[in-house]
Amino acid sequence: MEATVGAWYRFLKGRYGTVEGGVQLAYSRIHAWEGNGGAPDTSLSEVFMDFRYLPFQ
Numbered sequence: 776m777e778a779t780v781g782a783w784y785r786f787l788k789g790r791y792g793t794v795e796g797g798v799q800l801a802y803s804r805i806h807a808w809e810g811n812g813g814a815p816d817t818s819l820s821e822v823f824m825d826f827r828y829l830p831f832q
Contacts, residue, residue: 777803781823792830799823 781799788794804818 776806777801792828793832795827795829797825797827799825 779799779801781797783795783797786794786796799822801821801823802818803821805816807815
């Protein structure tokens with residue numbers, strides 16, 4: 776199971792291009808098959824940040 780949410784912000788849009796920044800939060804939960812000792816269960820949270828320069832856009 777995974778859930779993701781994110782957003783972008785355009786800092787600058789001009790003659791020579793566009794500058795954008797973004798952030799994304801992802802949450803993953805893993806539930807594997809059962810074996811001796813029960814089913815393993817774990818979760819992971821990740822944060823991603825991105826900075827983009829898009830020339831001539």
